[in-house]
Amino acid sequence: MGMKLLSVCGAVLLASTPLLAQETPALTSKQAKTVDRLIDKGLKDDRAYAILESLTTEIGPRLGGSKAEARARDWGVHTFESLGFKNVRIETFEMPFWERVTETASIAAPFPQELKITALGNSVATPDGGLTGDIVRFRTLLDLQDAPLEGLEGKIVFVDEVMTRTQDGSGYGWAVAKRSGAANEAAKRGAAAALIRSAGTSRTRTPHTGNMNYADNVTPVPIAALSNPDADLLGSALSLAKGPVSVTLDISVRTKTKVESGNVIGEIPGKTDEVILIGGHLDSWDLGTGAVDDGAGIAITAAAAKLIDELPGRPTRTIRVIMWGAEEVGLLGARAYAAAHAEELDRHVLASESDFGAGKVWRFRTRFGEDELPKAKVYQKALRRLGVGPGDNKANGGPDVIPLVQAGVPAFRLYQDGTDYFDLHHTMDDTLDKVDLESLRQNVAAWAATVYIASELEGEYR
Amino acid sequence: MGMKLLSVCGAVLLASTPLLAQETPALTSKQAKTVDRLIDKGLKDDRAYAILESLTTEIGPRLGGSKAEARARDWGVHTFESLGFKNVRIETFEMPFWERVTETASIAAPFPQELKITALGNSVATPDGGLTGDIVRFRTLLDLQDAPLEGLEGKIVFVDEVMTRTQDGSGYGWAVAKRSGAANEAAKRGAAAALIRSAGTSRTRTPHTGNMNYADNVTPVPIAALSNPDADLLGSALSLAKGPVSVTLDISVRTKTKVESGNVIGEIPGKTDEVILIGGHLDSWDLGTGAVDDGAGIAITAAAAKLIDELPGRPTRTIRVIMWGAEEVGLLGARAYAAAHAEELDRHVLASESDFGAGKVWRFRTRFGEDELPKAKVYQKALRRLGVGPGDNKANGGPDVIPLVQAGVPAFRLYQDGTDYFDLHHTMDDTLDKVDLESLRQNVAAWAATVYIASELEGEYR
Numbered sequence: 001m002g003m004k005l006l007s008v009c010g011a012v013l014l015a016s017t018p019l020l021a022q023e024t025p026a027l028t029s030k031q032a033k034t035v036d037r038l039i040d041k042g043l044k045d046d047r048a049y050a051i052l053e054s055l056t057t058e059i060g061p062r063l064g065g066s067k068a069e070a071r072a073r074d075w076g077v078h079t080f081e082s083l084g085f086k087n088v089r090i091e092t093f094e095m096p097f098w099e100r101v102t103e104t105a106s107i108a109a110p111f112p113q114e115l116k117i118t119a120l121g122n123s124v125a126t127p128d129g130g131l132t133g134d135i136v137r138f139r140t141l142l143d144l145q146d147a148p149l150e151g152l153e154g155k156i157v158f159v160d161e162v163m164t165r166t167q168d169g170s171g172y173g174w175a176v177a178k179r180s181g182a183a184n185e186a187a188k189r190g191a192a193a194a195l196i197r198s199a200g201t202s203r204t205r206t207p208h209t210g211n212m213n214y215a216d217n218v219t220p221v222p223i224a225a226l227s228n229p230d231a232d233l234l235g236s237a238l239s240l241a242k243g244p245v246s247v248t249l250d251i252s253v254r255t256k257t258k259v260e261s262g263n264v265i266g267e268i269p270g271k272t273d274e275v276i277l278i279g280g281h282l283d284s285w286d287l288g289t290g291a292v293d294d295g296a297g298i299a300i301t302a303a304a305a306k307l308i309d310e311l312p313g314r315p316t317r318t319i320r321v322i323m324w325g326a327e328e329v330g331l332l333g334a335r336a337y338a339a340a341h342a343e344e345l346d347r348h349v350l351a352s353e354s355d356f357g358a359g360k361v362w363r364f365r366t367r368f369g370e371d372e373l374p375k376a377k378v379y380q381k382a383l384r385r386l387g388v389g390p391g392d393n394k395a396n397g398g399p400d401v402i403p404l405v406q407a408g409v410p411a412f413r414l415y416q417d418g419t420d421y422f423d424l425h426h427t428m429d430d431t432l433d434k435v436d437l438e439s440l441r442q443n444v445a446a447w448a449a450t451v452y453i454a455s456e457l458e459g460e461y462r
Numbered sequence: 463m464g465m466k467l468l469s470v471c472g473a474v475l476l477a478s479t480p481l482l483a484q485e486t487p488a489l490t491s492k493q494a495k496t497v498d499r500l501i502d503k504g505l506k507d508d509r510a511y512a513i514l515e516s517l518t519t520e521i522g523p524r525l526g527g528s529k530a531e532a533r534a535r536d537w538g539v540h541t542f543e544s545l546g547f548k549n550v551r552i553e554t555f556e557m558p559f560w561e562r563v564t565e566t567a568s569i570a571a572p573f574p575q576e577l578k579i580t581a582l583g584n585s586v587a588t589p590d591g592g593l594t595g596d597i598v599r600f601r602t603l604l605d606l607q608d609a610p611l612e613g614l615e616g617k618i619v620f621v622d623e624v625m626t627r628t629q630d631g632s633g634y635g636w637a638v639a640k641r642s643g644a645a646n647e648a649a650k651r652g653a654a655a656a657l658i659r660s661a662g663t664s665r666t667r668t669p670h671t672g673n674m675n676y677a678d679n680v681t682p683v684p685i686a687a688l689s690n691p692d693a694d695l696l697g698s699a700l701s702l703a704k705g706p707v708s709v710t711l712d713i714s715v716r717t718k719t720k721v722e723s724g725n726v727i728g729e730i731p732g733k734t735d736e737v738i739l740i741g742g743h744l745d746s747w748d749l750g751t752g753a754v755d756d757g758a759g760i761a762i763t764a765a766a767a768k769l770i771d772e773l774p775g776r777p778t779r780t781i782r783v784i785m786w787g788a789e790e791v792g793l794l795g796a797r798a799y800a801a802a803h804a805e806e807l808d809r810h811v812l813a814s815e816s817d818f819g820a821g822k823v824w825r826f827r828t829r830f831g832e833d834e835l836p837k838a839k840v841y842q843k844a845l846r847r848l849g850v851g852p853g854d855n856k857a858n859g860g861p862d863v864i865p866l867v868q869a870g871v872p873a874f875r876l877y878q879d880g881t882d883y884f885d886l887h888h889t890m891d892d893t894l895d896k897v898d899l900e901s902l903r904q905n906v907a908a909w910a911a912t913v914y915i916a917s918e919l920e921g922e923y924r
Contacts, residue, residue, distance in 0.1 A: 060575030113522030
């Protein structure tokens with residue numbers, strides 16, 4: 001009996017009929033023992049760290065569409081093949097390309113000194129030789145949005161909004177709006193450029209990049225992020241100066257209309273053609289070596305799948321691991337996959353991506369059909385020993401599975417502790433040394449357990 | 463009766479004669495109340511922070527001998543005059559000048575990617591276009607020192623010694639030896655260049671600079687520091703590569719044989735011409751804005767002296783506050799002052815410098831004549847409410863007073879908690895936002911109390 005029928009039968013039956021207890025989804029005792037063994041093995045795993053060290057060292061930064069990302073795809077094929085994964089392949093797609101070339105800024109007057117900035121992805125360049133303008137500061141993006149449409153011509157708009165540190169990453173959700181928002185609101189008002197305080201929590205001079213998009217109805221102006229200490233410095237200059245504070249900004253970029261990228265795919269074939277789809281994204285921003293964003297996701301999911309591959313016999317469902325291409329620059333690999341595989345999405349039983357660093361998993365969230373929610377308890381029970389608590393049913397599954405979720409594929413997410421994530425994410429400090437081995441292992445254990453249950457537990461999630 | 467005589471009289475007299483208890487050095491009850499009032503005021507001080515914000519914002523980085531350091535001297539004169547200090551002046555001296563122009567590095571093969579480095583002060587440049595060499599790693603400087611004199615020709619020597627985090631800064635004491643040591647040992651062996659892991663504790667990609675000096679008998683080779691994460695990355699590359707790992711290093715510098723620097727001096731004149739000499743150094747490294755090294759020292763000592771100036775009446779002894787020039791590049795201001803004031807050093811009663819950041823003071827150390835050690839207890843008693851404990855009698859007084867101590871001037875040091883100091887020191891992350899206001903105020907309180915006692919307590923320290 002499927003869970004939908006059970007739910008139609010209703011709570012009275014569930015309470016009064018002992019026979020129906022068997023219909024509550026549960027693992028067999030053999031399966032439960034296997035889950036525990038996978039967790040034990042995950043907690044001693046060295047494979048994820050080795051994969052991550054290899055990717056960050058041998059490839060390093062790998063911007064979507066770059067030659068480094070192409071080298072990373074070859075690395076991905078080699079890695080999957082070394083692990084003994086099957087059906088290893090690259091599914092290519094085309095994309096536009098943007099990269100930074102140079103980026104410098106300084107206070108021009110009255111207190112000349114350097115400012116540490118980074119251009120936002122997709123920003124236009126400044127005119128040759130740079131541009132200089134007086135700073136007009138807005139405490140928040142909302143203040144800028146409410147500002148008159150006149151009075152900012154030729155100025156450099158500075159959105160000084162501070163990001164809030166949160167465990168669940170929600171602080172980023174509202175901070176990130178200023179990335180496109182500041183540029184577009186500045187452009188609407190005839191400003192020469194926009195600066196934002198980094199949409200990150202780091203107290204070091206490591207500005208935080210990330211993609212932005214220009215609205216259709218504006219003439220694009222260059223935009224860059226100041227590190228938090230540099231935003232503080234500019235704030236001090238504004239408060240100590242007796243007159244205007246001017247800044248010189250010099251950004252050059254290179255773009256191409258069409259380059260190749262791709263998703264790297266490897267599988268642990270199951271007894272059926274039903275798919276449990278997991279993975280992380282292969283591209284990174286260009287500033288760091290992409291250890292926490294998102295080498296960790298690739299390492300965790302590949303190592304977890306390998307632990308299942310090492311069990312006796314085949315899994316019931318096929319475990320498909322994807323190293324997604326060009327996530328940072330607009331979920332381009334995700335969209336390409338969803339389009340190319342549209343016809344077989346009904347065979348995608350569950351999907352999830354690990355893309356929130358390498359902090360400990362603390363919450364299991366789902367996006368199951370409401371009638372299938374009792375199945376979540378099976379996962380929650382298995383994960384509890386790892387300190388993972390229950391979450392709601394509103395998971396998006398992770399950036400690269402959003403297009404699949406939108407197409408009706410059920411999803412889950414192993415939510416990681418992100419308290420320190422935005423100290424590193426999208427900065428030059430996203431490097432291997434920041435990854436804690438014990439936390440990485442806890443992730444592998446949680447993923448191995450979860451993917452095994454997803455493969456073996458009977459029934460659907462739609 | 464001076465303390466020397468008391469000590470000749472001996473312990474028996476001290477124990478048996480109540481009258482002699484009056485000879486134990488102590489503050490009058492009025493003085494003790496003033497000390498407590500100064501501490502209360504120090505703990506609410508806003509002046510030190512304002513001075514520090516002004517220096518780091520309006521001047522910023524100020525390398526010894528640079529134009530920025532000259533602007534800082536003008537700032538110093540203006541600051542002292544605004545505070546109402548007397549006899550404000552600049553005592554100039556000449557010095558050689560070195561500055562970095564460009565510095566880049568990358569792994570050339572087999573895993574090409576950028577490395578974050580900074581040249582050490584005084585390093586020679588690489589040949590035009592840079593140099594490339596295979597890396598030979600030594601775990602410690604001691605290992606390099608013990609290496610054969612042959613076999614490193616044309617190589618890049620990499621000293622990967624890790625600095626230990628300590629509260630009292632002693633970890634730096636032994637880590638810093640590799641700065642000159644690595645270059646000289648590499649040069650002796652015909653290596654092309656030297657790289658060191660930063661002599662700092664930061665886990666961010668902010669390499670740590672600092673001065674080095676070439677031995678007379680070697681042909682100088684360029685030397686730079688890798689940030690800790692980049693040293694880790696190079697270590698990973700060495701462990702994953704099947705053959706040699708080569709690095710390209712490109713450093714250009716500019717030098718001048720003679721430029722002007724100076725010490726900025728301001729005073730709170732006392733009733734006598736005896737001098738209590740305090741201060742911090744005005745120059746900084748060029749990478750950060752010199753907030754903790756050593757804007758804080760200037761801010762703390764100037765604010766503390768000002769609190770004493772605001773007391774009714776003049777202090778007994780003159781409080782001389784010095785913003786030392788060109789400390790980082792070899793204590794050049796300190797040496798110039800000691801030479802120029804050699805004739806009046808006998809009127810220098812006590813000297814000290816604040817040059818270890820803005821962490822809380824936790825220990826009071828002295829360098830008094832052994833017979834004058836009972837006086838230390840007067841200071842220790844006053845400082846105890848601030849959480850400052852007793853220390854030994856081996857204080858050096860701080861870098862810029864070393865030449866004075868060597869000439870016989872007694873000294874003290876208010877030892878700060880340096881646990882995090884080497885995360886910031888000599889890096890681009892030495893910025894105002896790192897300074898904790900409450901800790902800065904505790905420093906001002908401790909200095910105001912100490913300097914007041916030094917001014918008012920009768921007797922000498924030699």
